[in-house]
Amino acid sequence: MKQNSDNHLFQQYKNKQKREKKIVITWQLIIFIGFFSVWELASSLYWIDPLIFSSPSKIIGLMMDKFADGSMLIHLQVTLFETILGFIIGTIAGIIIATSLWASIRFSRIMDPYLVIMNAMPKVALGPIIIVALGPGYFSIIIMGAIVSVIITTLVVYSAFREVDPNYEKVLKSFGATRWQCFKEAVFPATLPAMISTLKVNVGLSWVGIIVGEFLVAKEGLGYLIIYGFQVFDFSLVMSSLLLIAIFAAIMYKIVEKIESWLIKHTHE
Amino acid sequence: MSFLTLENVSHHYFTKNSFTKALSNISFNLKEGEFISILGPSGCGKSTILSIIAGIMKHTSGKVLLKQRPLEESELPIGYMLQQDYLFPWKTIIENCLIGPKIRKDKSEYKMSQAKKLLKEVGLTDIEKEFPDSLSGGMRQRVALVRTLITNPEILLLDEPFSALDYLTKLKLENLVSKLLKSYHKTAILVTHDIGEAISMSDRILVMNANPGNIAKTFEVPVELRNETPFFVRRHPKYQMLFDKVWDELNKTESTSLKSMGGAKNDETKF
Numbered sequence: 438m439k440q441n442s443d444n445h446l447f448q449q450y451k452n453k454q455k456r457e458k459k460i461v462i463t464w465q466l467i468i469f470i471g472f473f474s475v476w477e478l479a480s481s482l483y484w485i486d487p488l489i490f491s492s493p494s495k496i497i498g499l500m501m502d503k504f505a506d507g508s509m510l511i512h513l514q515v516t517l518f519e520t521i522l523g524f525i526i527g528t529i530a531g532i533i534i535a536t537s538l539w540a541s542i543r544f545s546r547i548m549d550p551y552l553v554i555m556n557a558m559p560k561v562a563l564g565p566i567i568i569v570a571l572g573p574g575y576f577s578i579i580i581m582g583a584i585v586s587v588i589i590t591t592l593v594v595y596s597a598f599r600e601v602d603p604n605y606e607k608v609l610k611s612f613g614a615t616r617w618q619c620f621k622e623a624v625f626p627a628t629l630p631a632m633i634s635t636l637k638v639n640v641g642l643s644w645v646g647i648i649v650g651e652f653l654v655a656k657e658g659l660g661y662l663i664i665y666g667f668q669v670f671d672f673s674l675v676m677s678s679l680l681l682i683a684i685f686a687a688i689m690y691k692i693v694e695k696i697e698s699w700l701i702k703h704t705h706e
Numbered sequence: 707m708s709f710l711t712l713e714n715v716s717h718h719y720f721t722k723n724s725f726t727k728a729l730s731n732i733s734f735n736l737k738e739g740e741f742i743s744i745l746g747p748s749g750c751g752k753s754t755i756l757s758i759i760a761g762i763m764k765h766t767s768g769k770v771l772l773k774q775r776p777l778e779e780s781e782l783p784i785g786y787m788l789q790q791d792y793l794f795p796w797k798t799i800i801e802n803c804l805i806g807p808k809i810r811k812d813k814s815e816y817k818m819s820q821a822k823k824l825l826k827e828v829g830l831t832d833i834e835k836e837f838p839d840s841l842s843g844g845m846r847q848r849v850a851l852v853r854t855l856i857t858n859p860e861i862l863l864l865d866e867p868f869s870a871l872d873y874l875t876k877l878k879l880e881n882l883v884s885k886l887l888k889s890y891h892k893t894a895i896l897v898t899h900d901i902g903e904a905i906s907m908s909d910r911i912l913v914m915n916a917n918p919g920n921i922a923k924t925f926e927v928p929v930e931l932r933n934e935t936p937f938f939v940r941r942h943p944k945y946q947m948l949f950d951k952v953w954d955e956l957n958k959t960e961s962t963s964l965k966s967m968g969g970a971k972n973d974e975t976k977f
């Protein structure tokens with residue numbers, strides 16, 4: 438009897454949770470559909486200028502055309518490729534720089550003011566210099582994507598290195614470990630969770646660097662489409678590029694989140 | 707013949723605004739197979755002594771000889787156990803046990819079977835593939851003991867290894883460690899807060915003063931107590947006598963160290 442009433446309470450709790458979830462999803466759908474219907478309506482009734490704000494139906498039509506003739510796919514591929522590469526380079530370079538700061542305390546002291554300045558600086562402002570230095574092309578754009586995330590990765594990872602409990606190193610040193618062995622066996626694995634959590638931040642930052650880079654020089658890519666659409670006054674093109682960026686940035690974020698939870702499970706920390 | 711010799715060892719810690727003289731002219735000898743304990747108020751430099759002998763820190767002056775040779779020249783393995791186990795949470799138990807051989811580039815099938823044998827000896831079976839998280843405090847400290855013993859250290863340094871454990875686990879581990887060290891004829895230094903633990907495990911007890919850390923007095927543990935297990939020593943009549951003497955000495959050092967602490971503070975303000 439007691440068991441039954443406990444089960445009953447648990448059922449009630451579960452039902453309540455389910456109902457709550459339904460309400461949330463319903464409202465999410467209402468907002469989604471409402472937003473696009475109002476947009477469509479406003480555009481077709483000329484409440485807003487359809488030339489500037491386009492309309493969902495026009496955007497969908499344009500996307501279908503562009504995907505059908507393959508041109509959109511190329512732009513999408515270029516941007517995705519640049520973003521992923523920029524993201525990976527930025528993250529790895531940040532970890533390497535953090536490692537070298539850890540390896541030499543003197544080096545880290547020397548670098549300290551420069552890192553502060555570099556971190557405070559809005560990195561995209563370096564865009565024109567990068568392009569002049571490295572030439573207009575993919576390479577510059579990828580470097581833009583990397584440079585946005587490299588300094589913050591360096592700082593986050595380096596401070597995580599320094600927060601590792603020194604007693605782990607003490608244990609290793611009692612076996613005669615070198616500094617490098619301490620790094621490999623204790624410092625690096627202990628900070629893996631911190632490194633993984635920088636991934637999520639970096640994936641967002643890389644998009645910023647890449648899109649700005651494409652604004653500046655590209656002949657291809659979603660950033661280029663936005664600028665091009667803006668120049669020829671084709672706002673359906675601008676909007677569809679924005680939509681694709683939003684979708685793929687979200688997908689990449691989710692993938693990184695999955696990788697993160699996988700890594701955390703498999704590195705056991 | 708002396709196995710480990712400390713001769714007028716002093717150590718200073720320097721920080722930005724001040725310095726601490728952690729050790730002042732520490733001298734003592736340790737024979738092979740001997741077990742000594744160090745007792746003293748917290749901050750008197752007990753851990754510092756062990757870190758120096760473990761080769762983790764360089765003392766500022768004095769001599770440390772291991773088997774008649776300066777410490778930094780000898781490549782002899784030294785076992786160091788801390789208050790907490792500091793097992794690596796991302797490594798399995800067996801990987802944790804084999805970290806010493808790995809660092810010393812001495813990872814072999816033999817060490818592997820040695821590790822399994824030692825784990826069995828400390829009463830841990832079928833946990834090799836587990837991670838430290840899934841073990842209790844006492845089990846983890848036993849794994850740490852195996853990790854320390856696997857390199858076959860010439861000397862064991864135990865820095866309050868039982869103080870984070872509950873009383874029952876602590877008594878059991880004391881017995882286990884005492885038995886193991888005797889059977890392997892290990893030389894060892896134990897740092898502890900617990901007078902009973904010092905008496906029941908060791909052959910000799912050093913009581914230290916703080917500020918600066920130095921040895922106030924040395925007590926020999928009666929021969930009758932030395933070969934008993936810690937559990938039985940605690941019930942021996944001679945145990946209580948020695949306990950009282952050590953207790954008095956500790957109380958004396960506690961009060962003098964409080965006085966000199968005031969002195970040390972004044973010194974520091976000059977810098």
Ligand SMILES: Nc1ncnc2c1ncn2[C@@H]1O[C@H](COP(=O)(O)OP(=O)(O)O)[C@@H](O)[C@H]1O
Nearest residue numbers: 719720726728747748749750751752753754755
């Ligand atoms: N890394 C350090 N930097 C500065 N002072 C230290 C450091 N480690 C220990 N000390 C100081 O040295 C003295 C002895 O410390 P320690 O050997 O840890 O004492 P115990 O282990 O006996 O408690 C204490 O006064 C402590 O504050």
Ligand SMILES: [Mg+2]
Nearest residue numbers: 752753754865
């Ligand atoms: Mg200590």
